[in-house]
Amino acid sequence: MSSPPWDYIAKLVCIGDSGCGKSSLTIRLCEGRFSPQHDVTIGVEFGSRIVPVGPPHSKPPAAPKSDGGLPEPPRANTTPQKHMKLSLWDTAGQETYKSVTRSYFRGASGALLVFDITRKATFAHVTDWLSDLRAIADPDIVVILVGNKLDQAQPSEGQESKREVTEQEAEEWARRNGVLQYVETSAKSGENVEEAFMRVAERIFENINAGKYDLNDRRSGVKGPGPGAVGKQVPLLGDSGRGAAAGGCC
Template identity: 35%
Template sequence: MAKEEEPEPEPEEYLFKIVIVGDSAVGKSNLLSRYAQDEFKPNSKATIGVEFQTQSMVIDGKDVKAQIWDTAGQERFRAVTSAYYRGAVGALLVYDITRSSSFDSVGRWLHELSAHSDTSITKMLVGNKCDLEDDRAVSVEQGRRLAEAEGLFFTETSALGSTNVKTAFETVIKEIYSGIRKNKVLKSDSHDKAQLSLNRISLTSNGNNESKETLNRPSCC
């Protein structure tokens, strides 16, 4: 009697919730539209409340989806958007390199993240609009020092020129994926799909050193 073949295991799927935070007009929406649709809208209006895009990529043969939320930066929307931090496992903290006030606000956004999200959240500090080098008000070194002090990934981007945008998002996604894979090794008896909006992960403190070294040296401009 022929041995009955065992059904192939269902492929694993991963869903990560990522939020983009920062002051109004730092370019959060344009970063997302550049990454998700390869578009730049110079006359885009301020985001009201929250919008999101879902992006998929394959890592190690696994289907990885990132649900990326673009949160409004205006103060009057903070009470609305704070609920959307819950369940996030990744965050891009964006400032405008031509506006020092937006860089000064990074500490407040870090506080928001720590108040409304898990401590294991993967964070990337992003200095946007690096195409405006002549108007620069925040140096690369200032951004790097803050990132190192807070344990963040760091890069500078240009949504207009599409500089480092893909790298910024995909570094966060890959780091989250790496963290959940390491966690699953420790919990080898778990066979559930990794729905990161439901299940927390614990990232190692050193993370991916090669990625951090690369991102601590922005290639823009």
């Protein structure tokens, strides 16, 4: 009986106004591609990917220096690599589906709060999205603010930047509202997409080690494989499950 290719499953939701690129970010992470044309999400769509978390994947702290000013020799790392399956719930951003969308916040351990840096109105609405999320989700949910469409904010030959939200004001909003971090991404080029998801995954892993989740309770948003669980080997960087819910997930 083989072991699952993951140690934990974590439920992440992508929330924000319609047209911000939530679906494109999910497709980029799960399938490694960009689709310029995408139907409006109705309700929720699903994706998944297995990622490494914790050491030795995580960068270890700098080695202390010896008395002679030279760094200590590296120590052998015997820690087995842990893997987390991110179960991604790509939610609808239209007001029409908001009551349905809110129901998917329950049981989420992480959230990407997405806005379009070329549309100021989408940034103005992130406060409402965060308020809805925190009213329903677990108090310990890990939230990251994502400013998408960075490719359109960078001026190119013969074309001015379309940026309407500065990096500084988004970072300030994240600090004021207790959000983990602000990251600017481009689903089109792939820039910083993995960083955004991995930052959430690493913080969830830290919370697991701190004992913040009951891994036997589906409502916690995180679970372990459980005794006797069997999993099919899935490539580390290509575990795409978009379009179908992950069975037995959070």
